[in-house]
Amino acid sequence: LPTLFLSLFLQAKMSRPVQARRLEGIDKNIWVEFVKLADTYSTVNLGQGFPDFPPPDFLKQAFVRALGREDHALHQYTRAFGHPPLVKILAQFFGKLLGRELDPMTDVMVTVGAYQALFCCFQAFVDEGDEVIVIEPFFDCYETMVKMAGGTPVFVPLRPKAPNDGKLMSSADWQLDPAELASKFNKRTKAIVLNSPNNPLGKVFSRGELQLIADLCVKHDVLCISDEVYEWLVYDGKEHVRIASLQGMWDRTVIIGSAGKTFSATGWKVGWAMGPNRLLQHLRTVHQNSVYHCATAAQEAVAQGFQREFALYGKPDSYFVQLPKELQQKRDWLVQSLDAVGMKPIVPEGTYFLVADISAFKSDVPDVPNSNEPYDSRFAKWMVKNKGLAAIPLSAFCCEAHKSNYNHLIRFCFAKEEATLKAANEILQKWKQEKNSP
Ligand code: PMP
Numbered sequence: 001l002p003t004l005f006l007s008l009f010l011q012a013k014m015s016r017p018v019q020a021r022r023l024e025g026i027d028k029n030i031w032v033e034f035v036k037l038a039d040t041y042s043t044v045n046l047g048q049g050f051p052d053f054p055p056p057d058f059l060k061q062a063f064v065r066a067l068g069r070e071d072h073a074l075h076q077y078t079r080a081f082g083h084p085p086l087v088k089i090l091a092q093f094f095g096k097l098l099g100r101e102l103d104p105m106t107d108v109m110v111t112v113g114a115y116q117a118l119f120c121c122f123q124a125f126v127d128e129g130d131e132v133i134v135i136e137p138f139f140d141c142y143e144t145m146v147k148m149a150g151g152t153p154v155f156v157p158l159r160p161k162a163p164n165d166g167k168l169m170s171s172a173d174w175q176l177d178p179a180e181l182a183s184k185f186n187k188r189t190k191a192i193v194l195n196s197p198n199n200p201l202g203k204v205f206s207r208g209e210l211q212l213i214a215d216l217c218v219k220h221d222v223l224c225i226s227d228e229v230y231e232w233l234v235y236d237g238k239e240h241v242r243i244a245s246l247q248g249m250w251d252r253t254v255i256i257g258s259a260g261k262t263f264s265a266t267g268w269k270v271g272w273a274m275g276p277n278r279l280l281q282h283l284r285t286v287h288q289n290s291v292y293h294c295a296t297a298a299q300e301a302v303a304q305g306f307q308r309e310f311a312l313y314g315k316p317d318s319y320f321v322q323l324p325k326e327l328q329q330k331r332d333w334l335v336q337s338l339d340a341v342g343m344k345p346i347v348p349e350g351t352y353f354l355v356a357d358i359s360a361f362k363s364d365v366p367d368v369p370n371s372n373e374p375y376d377s378r379f380a381k382w383m384v385k386n387k388g389l390a391a392i393p394l395s396a397f398c399c400e401a402h403k404s405n406y407n408h409l410i411r412f413c414f415a416k417e418e419a420t421l422k423a424a425n426e427i428l429q430k431w432k433q434e435k436n437s438p
Pocket residue numbers: 049112113114115116139195199227229257258259260261266269270271
């Protein structure tokens with residue numbers, strides 16, 4: 001009898017491979033690893049990109065009002081492709097900025113964060129054998145999402161040029177080589193992913209740079225997936241130019257946005273995709289066959305946030321005016337802290353990220369020749385474990401073949417309370433003193 005049980009048990013155990021082929025090679029995720037390290041060791045977490053300050057009061061109050069409404073309707077499903085008040089105000093708001101009338105029901109779709117909007121784009125547009133151009137360094141999920149859709153990511157790097165006489169490097173010093181970019185477009189190219197302002201560098205693409213990309217998209221009949229989640233976070237009077245507003249681009253662009261970044265509420269996971277119906281209809285197909293519907297009360301609160309901002313657009317009380325002002329100051333503090341200890345900052349023109357050069361710290365964390373792990377990754381792990389300061393290695397934002405080009409750089413997030421940035425400064429100062437003492 002026991003033998004019978006044993007053989008039945010062995011038969012019941014699955015032995016066939018369970019993993020779908022599309023998951024091969026994409027199972028590791030840098031965020032899972034580094035978020036865990038930061039949770040375990042960090043006293044100051046400047047790693048993952050989220051504010052440690054609250055969203056504005058008007059937004060929190062809108063959420064509380066939404067939950068407390070008598071009719072309970074906001075606790076139930078709403079329209080699958082976006083809560084009507086939210087798609088209406090998004091169409092009105094961005095229609096004004098883009099100088100064209102948007103149909104809220106066909107040209108806007110609400111998603112579970114910008115992440116899901118990106119996922120819908122790649123699933124909707126990319127077939128086996130299609131190529132998608134990705135500008136490097138890039139938000140890491142672009143590569144894996146293209147691969148999961150069966151496509152091939154084709155990388156084109158931003159190339160740094162040394163700044164003039166002793167000045168700090170700026171994210172504007174990182175530029176595309178026009179000939180190199182043009183060489184990546186061919187018959188198989190289905191889309192290009194643009195992320196301006198760019199995570200991780202903070203680069204804000206100029207009108208001229210966007211025109212270069214737009215001309216190539218039109219020439220080769222290529223789509224543009226424009227991730228603009230940091231659109232309000234631009235500094236020093238720089239302008240965020242929407243590529244969809246350039247000649248010939250509306251028809252071939254999906255704009256992606258995030259209430260998480262816009263209103264400092266990353267945990268709400270409200271995002272959107274915007275574009276012509278001929279593109280968005282395919283995103284709706286992916287959405288209705290996967291997520292179908294996003295949290296109603298959060299959408300209602302974000303709608304109210306945008307209604308407020310629509311009325312205050314460009315005025316000093318607007319959150320979209322105040323937030324970048326505050327963040328610019330935080331950026332400047334972190335630039336100073338890092339510069340003072342010799343961790344050379346690349347001054348970002350936008351986003352809430354700052355990339356710094358760790359080359360001067362090699363004596364603290366010696367390189368291991370022929371190691372499989374990029375130096376920046378080992379450095380970031382050492383720093384969080386030994387100094388309590390969390391940051392993200394830049395090799396997480398590039399393809400496998402190019403990791404050595406970025407392994408002297410790490411990314412900090414400065415969307416943090418003054419006290420957090422001061423604590424980071426103290427860690428850096430102490431570290432510098434220890435380095436200087438014999
Ligand atoms: N795009 C970029 C460039 C991002 O940095 C992020 C978040 N880190 C996202 C998209 C995802 O945004 P969300 O939290 O709204 O899904």
